[in-house]
Amino acid sequence: MSLPLLLGLPVILLAVGIHAVTTSRRSHRSHWIYGATLIVCVIALGLALASLLMDPTPATLTLPLGLPWLGAHFRLDALAAFFLVVVNLGGAVASLFALGYGQHESAPGRVLPFFPAFLAGMNLVLLADDAFTFLFAWEFMSLSSWALVMAHHQEPANSRAGYLYLVMACFGTLALLLAFGLLAGSDGAYDFAAIRAGQATPGLAALALVLALIGAGSKAGLVPLHVWLPLAHPAAPSHVSALMSGVMTKVAVYGFVRIVFDLLGEPVAWWWGGLVLALGGVTAVLGVLYALMQHDLKRLLAYHTVENIGIIFIGLGLALAFQANQMYTSAALALTAALFHILNHSLFKSLLFLGAGAVLTATGERDMERLGGLIHPMPWTALAFLLGAAAISALPPLNGFVSEWLTFQAILLSPELPQWLLKFLAPAVGALLALSAALAAACFVKAFGITFLGRPRSPAAAQAQETDRYSLWALFILAGLCLLAGILPGLVVDSLAPVVGLLNGSARLVTQHDQPWLTLVPVADVKSSYNGLLVLLFMAFSGAVAAFLIHRLASSAVRRGPAWDCGFPEASPTTQYTAGSFAQPIRRVFGSVVFQARERVMMPPPGDLRPARFEVKLRDPIWEHGYAPIANAVVAASSRFNYLQYLTIRHYLSLVFGALVILLLGMALWR
Amino acid sequence: MHGLAFDIAHLLAGGMVVVSFLLLYQVRLFALINVFALHSLVLVLAVGWQATIQEAHHLYVTAGIALIFKAILIPTALHRIVRRLGIHRTLEVVGGVGLNMLAGAALVALAILVMLPVTTTADVLAREDLAFALAVVLLGLWLMVIRHNAVSLVIGFMSLENGLVLAAAGARGMPLAVEISIAFSVLIALIVIGVFLFRIRERFDSVDMQAMDSFREGRRR
Structure with a gap:
């Protein structure tokens, strides 16, 4: 029932986009456009949530569109529903944020038409059930996001980013096209149901896996295909950056999951998992190392997207490895961890990008070396950004901790794998994951500390003002969701169960909601469990007791003395710790080798x-x-081959003729 | 009856290939245009015969269009263009006639070699027709490659297009709308080419492609 409705919503979004083109000269239009996208996204979110929680049985629909002999197939199953939740949650919050943020847009005519189109493209990718519709929607998503990246194309850095993005997007789509071509076989069965039913030979399946890894990985930002991402994501307006980083990369992961876990069926070789695992580990560490070297707030966040994609792919790789060995309970844990992290990353990365957008509007600066002290003029933004930073640094009781903890639990199960290479690889990747988590925490100490603490490093930072209420609402909705997902992880894990069951031969994690005290017990009681609520209560209690004791026991007498100046007698803002100096020790340890x-x-x-x-x-x-x-x-x-441009017309004709004759000869001799 | 019908269709399609060979060694432009008119006429007959034996009446329209445009209108227009350009007395060096003939024969052999094994399931008539049509197309392209004069290039292009029509007629015909639009597009191509020929002449005092290349040679890089 909800599939036709969900299909109607992208159409409405497209209509909104067209409306934005036709009315682009009227004032106050951005309120209308973003209001409309907000409403559509909220409806889609509700429908997708209802479908995921109440009725996760697949529904299909075929429309007489697209290729004449194929038609456009659409399908809503648990996997699509989960990703629809992620996309539309991100879309709704970004629209809400943009209700305020869009007022400051200098070129709204270049943003407003493409924003709804971008959302529509992402929704359609998730609903597509044949290769043609999928690739069409995928390209639609890429092109509309490219237009958004190029919204401020006068800056040379942006046009370069847009060019690189376009090249990489074409390359990725080419890989996906080849993957689908291999899967469809020679009789061109392009609808997913036929691909699912047909069994690819092991060699073909492996090739399709590699192509899917290239195609979806280049969109998601898997190292070494990530180069466009840290350039393109920050170039777009901030609410679009939030969507691209928080949501579009998830659509790319969806493409990978759909092809590898759903269409290819059971993994045939254990090395599939090893390959994905190793790539994920490398991506996680390199992403965070790049991020540490960055002093541009939005680019730093974009590199963290690369890191988090690595974490997601670690979970997916583990799941593949477990599935190849028929260890479905362990695979369910790894898949749950990956899916949970997908949700979490979309929450906190959108939050952080929107926070960076608020800072950008308030100060006009993205360079952290020119920010500082923003906690005083922008206390609420600072609080929300701090929550997001804590979540991405995987600090309990926030949501980032839960998914990374689940990933570690899956890694701890890896010694049960029979292959020796995987036995060694998984703990090594676990070490990389631990390293990247620690470095991410360091990086966000830098990002938050340099941006919001200390004193302003430029007049623009000194004159900043708190952002508008729409933006604050958006920030705090996301921060609240981060906290909720962190203290009630069992609920999220239970909602993910149908998705895991769909991808994992109907094996799933134990139901969490009948565990006592909302505890999260992934495998068995004896191994490990986590209770976010208890952690929160403990932190609140110990914090309150500490505050009470300090206030009670400390002397209340006023003392006078010289202020400690850290050894810097001159109190100029330039004597503060900078982002570069903060990163220097890590740069010396890792950067001298890697970079x-x-x-x-x-x-x-x-x-x-x-x-x-x-x-x-x-x-x-x-x-x-x-x-x-x-x-x-x-x-x-x-x-x-430049000289080919200066040939005479007879030479060109001869070239055409020669090519034709050679091809015909080849055809004649081949048979 | 089928035997005779097939033989006549075979004869007409083969006739087009022979006329294509005639096109290859015509040195004078008027002769070239006349042979092209003959080429189109044979096409008209071939398509008309196909219409009769296939009882596909829309093919008569195709034949009519080919007769009016390709056999009458375009040759007349080209005659006028050549006379207005004042190049009706120029001789065009074609290269060794024997060599050209041999190359043409090789192309026909290639066309048959390619087409016959591919279309084993089709009926005999369509197979032969397709092979001949491909031969006409290849010969037309070959004509365009060996000629210098712009008018000869136009003739080569038009004869190539005749081959396409022959293929379409043999394969149970295209939809009529497609044929009419192709006919018109060829006519418009002729008009555009005619205009360009005069423009080129105005500028370079010649419609010889080699002369034009020598101009471009100087401006290269």
């Missing part, structure tokens, strides 16, 4: 009045060794 970080101090000779300068040079190994050679090869090849 070949080189530091140089330029001390002018005595008598010279120039200030001393400190320079850091970072090199991106993936760009230099992976992408630059390809780009150079393309440039070299095109200049080599």
Whole structure:
């Protein structure tokens, strides 16, 4: 029942987008557009939630659209419903935020039409049930988000980001197209039901897995295909950044899950899981290391998206490895962890990007070295951002902790795997995960501390004002959800059960809601359990007792003395700790190897009045060794064949003729 | 009866290939245009015969369109263009006639080699027709490759298009609307090409492609 309704909503979104084009000259239009997207997203969220919780049986629908002999197939099952919840929750909150934030948009005509179209594209990807519709919606999503990235195309960095995004999106879609082509076979059975029914040979299935990993991974930001992501996500307006980072990467993960877990069926070889696991581990650590080197607030957040995608893929890789060995209970745990992290990341990454957007409107700055002290003018934004930072750093009792803890629980089950390589690989990836979690915490101490604490480092930061109430509502809804998912994880795990059952041969985790005291017990009581509510109560209690004791026992007499100046007698804001100085120890430990970080101090000779300068040079190994050679090869090849542009018309005709004759000859001889 | 019908269709389609060969070595432009008119005429007969034996009446319309446009209108227009351009006395060096003939024969062999094994399931008439049509297309393309004069290029293009019509007629015909629109697009192509020929002449004092290339040579890079 809800499938036709859910299909109608993207159509309404498209209509809203077209409406935005036609009315783009009227004032107050952004209220209308964002209000409409908010309402549509809330309805879609409600429908998807109802379908996930009440009736997760698949519903299908075929419309006479698209390819004439295929039609457009749509399907709403538990997996699609869960991702619809993620997408529309993000869409609704971003729309709410944009009700206030959109007022500051300098070029609303370039944002308003594409924002609803982007949401519609993501919704359609999730509902598609044949390869053509899927790829069409996927490209629609890519192109509309590209238009949003290019909204402020006058800045050269943005147009470069847009170009890179377009190239990578085309490349990823090509890989997906090939994957679907392999799966559909020679008789072109492009609807997912036929692909699901047909059994691919192991070699073909493995090739499809690799192609899906490339196609969906390039959209999700899997290292080494992530290069466009930290450039493109921050280039868009902040509510779009939140959607791209928090939601669109999840749609990419959905593509991977749909192909690998659903369409391919059972994994045939154990190395599938190992491959995904290893990529996930590398992505997590490299993502957070890149993030630590960044001082641009939005770009830092974008690199953290790369890290979190790595964490999600660790869970998915473990699930594949367990499934290949018929260990379905363990696979259910790993899948639950991955899906839970998908939800969590969409919550806190949207929250953080929206917070960064609020900071951007208040100060006009993204560079953390020019921010500081914002907790005084923007206390509520600071509180929400702090909650998001704590959640992404996996601190209990927030939601990030739960999903990363579940991932660790799945890793702890890996010694039961029979393959020795996996036995060693999984703990190694676990160590990488632990490292990335710790580094993420360090990174967010930096992000929050430098941005919101201390004193303003620029006049713009000093004159900041609290953001509007729509934005605050959006921030606090997300922060509240982060907290709720953290203290009631059992509820979330139970709602995820139909999805896990769908992907895992109907094996799922034990039902959590009859556990006493809302405890989360993933495997068995004896192993481990977690209770977010108790942790919260303990923290509240111990905090209250500590505050009480301090106030009670400490002396209330006023003392006078010199203020401690940290050894800096001059109290200028420039003497504060900076983002660069905060990151320096980590940069020295990791960056000197990974990024070949080189530091140089330029001390002018005595008598010279120039200030001393400190320079850091970072090199991106993936760009230099992976992408630059390809780009150079393309440039070299095109200049080599440039003379083809100056041929005479007879030469062109001869080329056409020769090509035709050679092809025909090949055809004649082949048979 | 079927035997005779098949033989006549075979004869007409084969006739088009022969006329395509005639096109290859025509040195004078008027002769080339006349042979093209003959080419189109044979096409008209072939399509008309197909219409009779297939009892597909819309093919008569195709034949009529081909007769009016390709056999009468376009040759007349090209005659006028050539006379107005004043190039009716120029001879066009075609290269070795024997060599061209040999290449053409090879192309026909290739067309038959490709088409016959592919279409084993189709009926005999369509198979032969398709093979001949591909041969006409290849010969038309070959004509465009070996000629320098812009008018000859146009003729090559039009004869190539004749081959396409032959293929379509043999394969139970295209929808009529498609044929009419193709006929009109060819006519419009002729008009555009005619306009361009005069523009080119105005600019370069020649419609010889090699002369034009020599102009471009100087502007390269």
